[in-house]
Amino acid sequence: xxxxxxxxxxxxxxxxxxxxxxxxxxxxxxxxxxxxxxxxxxxxxxxxxxxxxxxxxxxxxxxxxxxxxxxxxxxxxxxxxxxxxxxxxxxxxxxxxxxxxxxxxxxxxxxxxxxxxxxxxxxxxxxxxxxxxxxxxxxxxxxxxxxxxxxxxxxxxxxxxxxxxxxxxxxxxxxxxxxxxxxxxxxxxxxxxxxxxxxxxxxxxxxxxxxxxxxxxxxxxxxxxxxxxxxxxxxxxxxxxxxxxxxxxxxxxxxxxxxxxxxxxxxxxxxxxxxxxxxxxxxxxxxxxxxxxxxxxxxxxxxxxxxxxxxxxxxxxxxxxxxxxxxxxxxxxxxxxxxxxxxxxxxxxxxxxxxxxxxxxxxxxxxxxxxxxxxxxxxxxxxxxxxxxxxxxxxxxxxxxxxxxxxxxxxxxxxxxxxxxxxx
RNA sequence: GGAUGGGUGGCCGAGUGGUUUAAGGCAGCGGUCUUGAAAACCGCCGGGGGUUCACGCCCCCCGUGAGUUCGAAUCUCACCCCAUCCGCCA
Numbered sequence: 216x217x218x219x220x221x222x223x224x225x226x227x228x229x230x231x232x233x234x235x236x237x238x239x240x241x242x243x244x245x246x247x248x249x250x251x252x253x254x255x256x257x258x259x260x261x262x263x264x265x266x267x268x269x270x271x272x273x274x275x276x277x278x279x280x281x282x283x284x285x286x287x288x289x290x291x292x293x294x295x296x297x298x299x300x301x302x303x304x305x306x307x308x309x310x311x312x313x314x315x316x317x318x319x320x321x322x323x324x325x326x327x328x329x330x331x332x333x334x335x336x337x338x339x340x341x342x343x344x345x346x347x348x349x350x351x352x353x354x355x356x357x358x359x360x361x362x363x364x365x366x367x368x369x370x371x372x373x374x375x376x377x378x379x380x381x382x383x384x385x386x387x388x389x390x391x392x393x394x395x396x397x398x399x400x401x402x403x404x405x406x407x408x409x410x411x412x413x414x415x416x417x418x419x420x421x422x423x424x425x426x427x428x429x430x431x432x433x434x435x436x437x438x439x440x441x442x443x444x445x446x447x448x449x450x451x452x453x454x455x456x457x458x459x460x461x462x463x464x465x466x467x468x469x470x471x472x473x474x475x476x477x478x479x480x481x482x483x484x485x486x487x488x489x490x491x492x493x494x495x496x497x498x499x500x501x502x503x504x505x506x507x508x509x510x511x512x513x514x515x516x517x518x519x520x521x522x523x524x525x526x527x528x529x530x531x532x533x534x535x536x537x538x539x540x541x542x543x544x545x546x547x548x549x550x551x552x553x554x555x556x557x558x559x560x561x562x563x564x565x566x567x568x569x570x571x572x573x574x575x576x577x578x579x580x581x582x583x584x585x586x587x588x589x590x591x592x593x594x595x596x597x598x599x600x601x602x603x604x605x606x607x608x609x610x611x612x613x614x615x616x617x618x619x620x621x622x623x624x625x626x627x628x629x630x631x632x633x634x635x636x637x638x639x
Numbered sequence: 640g641g642a643u644g645g646g647u648g649g650c651c652g653a654g655u656g657g658u659u660u661a662a663g664g665c666a667g668c669g670g671u672c673u674u675g676a677a678a679a680c681c682g683c684c685g686g687g688g689g690u691u692c693a694c695g696c697c698c699c700c701c702g703u704g705a706g707u708u709c710g711a712a713u714c715u716c717a718c719c720c721c722a723u724c725c726g727c728c729a
Contacts, residue, residue, distance in 0.1 A: 253688095253689065253690090256688075256689060256698085257689055257690070257697095257698090259689095259698080260688090260689060260690090260697060260698040260699085261697080261698090263697085263698055263699085264696095264697060264698070266709085266710080267697095267698090267710085269709065269710085270657075270709055270710035271657075271710085272709090273657085273709045273710070274657040274658095274709085274710070275657085277657085277709095278657085283709075284709095286709065287709040287710095288709085289709085290709045290710080291709070293709095294709095456649085457649055457685090457686085458649085459649080459666095459667080580686095582649070582667080584667085584668085585667090585668060585669095586667055586668045586669095586683090586684065587668085589649095589685095589686075
């Protein structure tokens with residue numbers, strides 16, 4: 216949510232920022248309504264002041280036993296005028312708000328121009344795709360051959376975009392999640408949190424899923440929403456709070472199920488478990504002072520990269536272009552992992568700095584140590600990393616010619632020493 | 640699902656129609672004292688908005704929304720949330 220004052224200060228600059236997102240100018244219309252709103256509000260407040268004064272006079276008059284009927288009559292006539300002005304101001308305020316809450320965040324100057332993912336920039340690459348010495352298989356070929364990754368039963372139970380994983384592969388996925396969680400809590404300073412997977416409207420609004428992206432979400436019959444990422448509950452932990460400057464930064468992480476309707480991606484990635492209605496993800500969320508968010512963004516992205524490095528997975532860090540950067544983000548790094556079976560780099564993590572955009576929506580603030588100012592915090596979120604996709608990446612990168620899969624050594628403590636997954 | 644009790648500033652908590660301009664405490668900030676710290680004492684100290692070059696002045700906010708009234712934290716209605724007990728339940 217944008218501060219109308221920044222638009223007042225530089226409407227042309229704001230329009231230029233929105234143009235980078237491919238949006239038409241809105242500042243002139245907004246400022247016109249803003250001026251009208253303030254006019255109505257000022258007039259209303261003058262009448263409220265008069266009413267307050269009259270009420271005081273009536274009170275004093277009655278105590279003395281004086282006739283106050285003239286004062287009361289004036290106050291009564293004020294009421295009608297006030298109601299009209301109040302309605303006018305509230306309507307304009309609602310219109311301004313309705314526009315503002317659907318406008319995306321202002322992009323960081325670092326973000327390259329571009330309409331889609333083809334304009335994303337490679338920031339760096341770590342590890343190189345290895346020549347396995349044989350024709351690599353895709354994860355679902357490996358999984359089905361092992362008899363441990365099943366799509367027919369999932370379709371029977373729930374439909375398309377679900378997967379049943381069994382046995383050693385199920386254990387491997389569980390190990391991946393535990394490994395990531397333990398890494399971030401013990402080495403990267405994040406506190407583990409268990410969060411609700413069902414949340415209310417206000418929570419979805421706070422992180423920016425609502426009101427614009429309801430069609431991407433699942434809704435329950437009692438009006439709640441299934442979280443598409445733990446970013447939603449983790450970030451909203453700060454909603455409505457004023458915290459002390461000293462308590463920042465706050466870093467939290469959760470391993471959670473995520474639910475996405477995948478509306479609009481019909482036909483994409485239909486084979487395998489790359490794009491599911493339900494998947495697990497370890498999420499990282501940081502709340503910082505404004506001046507710290509940029510450094511925190513790098514730090515968080517490094518934390519996610521560390522996961523891939525320890526798993527021996529080649530990856531590259533992408534800086535998303537204007538057209539590919541999400542609604543709430545000013546700057547996003549995607550981590551793309553190499554999938555030998557697919558022969559492609561695929562997203563496995565996305566780390567975003569939202570600055571004060573979500574904080575304003577959810578009214579999350581901090582008080583400076585000198586007690587003088589209260590300001591919105593900055594919020595950041597990143598996958599650290601997607602567990603289901605990590606399972607795919609481990610399977611495809613560590614597959615052997617015989618169709619077995621070597622378990623990365625980093626996972627052994629969580630796999631009970633299981634070092635290889637093979638059919639038996 | 641049923642019953643009862645609640646929701647007041649960063650936190651706790653008083654406040655049942657008009658000196659509430661929301662008491663008091665805690666925390667925080669500044670100061671006195673001290674080698675330093677603590678304690679004690681003194682002062683400052685909620686949020687949002689309008690207006691003003693500024694000082695300041697004004698308006699709104701006591702869970703949310705309607706209503707009654709000259710006037711509402713206080714009265715009425717609806718809704719939301721929390722706690723406890725009962726029922727059901729992993």
